[in-house]
Amino acid sequence: MRKSSFLSVPFIACVMAFSQSVLADRLKQEAIKQPGLEHALLLSVTNAGSRLVASGEHGVIIFSDDAGVSWQQASVPISTLITDLHFFDNQIGWAVGHDGLIMRSIDSGVSWEKVLDGNNLNALRVKQLENYLSQLQKNPDVDSDLLETVEYQLDDASVASEEGPTAPLLDVLFVNSDKGFVLGAYGLLLVTDDGGKQWRYIGHKLPNPDGLHLNKLHLTQKGELLILGEAGLVMLSRDLGESWVALDSPYDGSFFSVAESDSLYLMGLRGNVFKLQLPDALAEGNAIWEKVALQTTATINDAVVVENKAYLVGQGGALLQQSGDTFRLYGERGLRSYSAVTAVGDYLITVGEAGVNRISLVGGQ
Secondary structure (H helix, E strand, O other), X not given: OOOOHHHHHHHHHHXXXXXXXXXXXXXXXXXXXXXXXXXXXXXXXXXXOOEEEEEEHHHOEEEEOOOOOOOEEOEOOOOOOEEEEEXXXXXXXXXXXXXXXXXXXXXXXXXXXXXXXXXXXXXHHHHHHHHHHHHHHOOOOOOHHHHHHHHHXXXXXXXXXXXXXXXXXXXXXXXXXXXXXXXXXXXXXXXXXXXXXXXXXXXXXXXXXXXXXXXXXXXXXXXXXXXXXXXXXXXXXXOOOOOOEEOOOOOOOOEEEXXXXXXXXXXXXXXXXXXXXXXXXXHHOOOOEEXXXXXXXXXXXXXXXXXXXXXXXXXXXXEEEEEOOEEEEOOOOOOOOEEEEEEEOXXXXXXXXXXXXXXXXXXXX
């Protein structure tokens, strides 16, 4: 599931300040190996069948086969921050992180291989934008604003290529065994149509001319794709990423996660949660959102749905359970922030600043 928003900006700043040699070393050095990594900083947790897999700082990926009671460390060839994990089936998994990292596992998360890094990503981005700009320049009727935007994007991509593999990737989602998407900071969006063998840069196809950071991908129950980002950015595709439209946003802050239970909920900064008013509003292109009052102003980083009831986690140990049309505080609030949540059996499994936490769904913690 989702990586933590509370680390995105500071870590991006740190990455940009590092030298080329440090970045190169992180993409070549194996992940740190030591006991007790379930207590380390973790940003993502997900399910691979009955197995749990979590990731975080210094390339750490751990997995559990007993509902989070004990954990083993996976074999990971890099030591960069891993921000998100996704398993389309029980065997094949994907991980993304800083320095433009994309990795794949074919053994349910026990071992991982790097398939792309920031150097490859920068080259893909520059090549795609050069080709696109060339096509536009041959069109005498091209919109001047579009031409100017693409020229700016190409200049930006060229500078990024000179700076090295610094692009932070923040989310990964496969909609079937072949087609998957990866997104990240500065409007980055990649797609594969062959199970990750080849990737294409398609960030220029988004209605995001300012290159706003992209935080979250979601495939709705009706097969629509949503992208959530900063500054209230919400984008929709009804054709699995071939085209995108920007939706009216209910506020101008960042969105970090989404949940579908009785309805579709968007969530983000300072306890801002919004409910889609009409079930068919996305399909009709009329996204009208209703703000949901929370008992907290904590930023919400992630959500999971269990038996058609959403559970939200966020800053300062915020944990909320859906109750009808609203959300109420659930269990005892901790002191450390939660970055992601999933569920297995009768437990919520959260990860964050203090590592893994198991929370009973039967009678509280």
